[in-house]
Amino acid sequence: xxxxxxxxxxxxxxxxxxxLPIAFLGGNLVPILVLGALARQGISVSNQPDFIILHLVLSxxxxxxxxxxxxxxxxxxxxxxxxxxxxxxxxAYHLLIGMAMMFTESALSTFLVNALYGAGWPIWGxxxxxxxxLAVVYxxxxxxxxxxxxxxxxxxVASLGAVWFRTRFVPSFRRRPTFGTTYRxxxxxLFWRHRFFPSALASLASPGxxxxxxxxxxxxxxx
Numbered sequence: 135x136x137x138x139x140x141x142x143x144x145x146x147x148x149x150x151x152x153x154l155p156i157a158f159l160g161g162n163l164v165p166i167l168v169l170g171a172l173a174r175q176g177i178s179v180s181n182q183p184d185f186i187i188l189h190l191v192l193s194x195x196x197x198x199x200x201x202x203x204x205x206x207x208x209x210x211x212x213x214x215x216x217x218x219x220x221x222x223x224x225x226a227y228h229l230l231i232g233m234a235m236m237f238t239e240s241a242l243s244t245f246l247v248n249a250l251y252g253a254g255w256p257i258w259g260x261x262x263x264x265x266x267x268l269a270v271v272y273x274x275x276x277x278x279x280x281x282x283x284x285x286x287x288x289x290x291v292a293s294l295g296a297v298w299f300r301t302r303f304v305p306s307f308r309r310r311p312t313f314g315t316t317y318r319x320x321x322x323x324l325f326w327r328h329r330f331f332p333s334a335l336a337s338l339a340s341p342g343x344x345x346x347x348x349x350x351x352x353x354x355x356x357x
Contacts, residue, residue, distance in 0.1 A: 138227070142214075142227050142228070143231055146204075146235075149206075149207045149208070149209065150203060153203045153206055153207060154204075157200045158200065158239055158242075158243070160199055161197075161239075161243060162196065162243050162246060162247070164192060164195065165196070165243075166247070169253065170251075172251075173251055179251060179252075179253050185253075189253070189255050190299065190300060193243075194296065194299065196243055197240060197260075197267065200239045201264075201267075201268055201271065204232045204235055204236060208228060208232055211276070225276075229269050232268050232269075233266075233268055233269055234265070236261075236265045236267075236268045237261045237262065237264065238261075239264075240260055240261040240264040240265075241258070241261040244256070244257045245257060263295075263298075263299055267295050270291050270295065271288070271291060274288055274290075274291050275287075
């Protein structure tokens with residue numbers, strides 16, 4: 135089965151050989167332009183509370199752009215149901231590849247911004263969120279199965295995801311978000327216990343959950 139997994143990875147990279155690099159550059163273009171303009175005016179965004187919203191918006195826009203590229207590069211999972219592998223394992227491979235690509239892109243994007251402008255933005259939390267959100271979006275698309283419910287499911291998923299992502303920086307909408315608390319806690323055990331590990335657990339559990347939720351197309355599978 136390792137050869138099948140490797141084949142799926144190679145096919146995804148081959149199908150997205152142009153789209154994935156373009157999406158990476160496009161997703162990072164706006165942050166580079168915005169932060170570059172601020173840097174030219176002598177404004178530092180390093181650990182500044184006033185730029186928390188900028189980070190939240192730009193990071194999610196980056197994720198959406200690259201997620202769209204991943205969807206196109208991977209294609210529909212239904213076309214692979216005739217492969218000599220069980221449907222659930224096929225779905226798990228499909229999700230793991232997409233989640234790994236999203237995690238890598240998000241981490242590299244944040245590292246690039248931090249290296250160029252010293253923004254000090256967190257790397258691992260948003261990367262784990264992006265990987266988990268990709269699996270949830272896939273689940274919504276597959277469970278809706280091209281019905282009108284897909285709009286409702288996407289709206290619910292997007293709203294809950296955005297709210298949860300914001301609460302990683304401030305627990306209440308009535309309080310002003312602060313970078314200082316976020317980054318100080320990211321260096322302590324509090325971050326690892328209450329933010330990193332729950333996100334990592336969700337990322338690992340998502341493939342199995344979605345694979346189990348997807349209807350088994352046994353009439354198309356020979357696995």
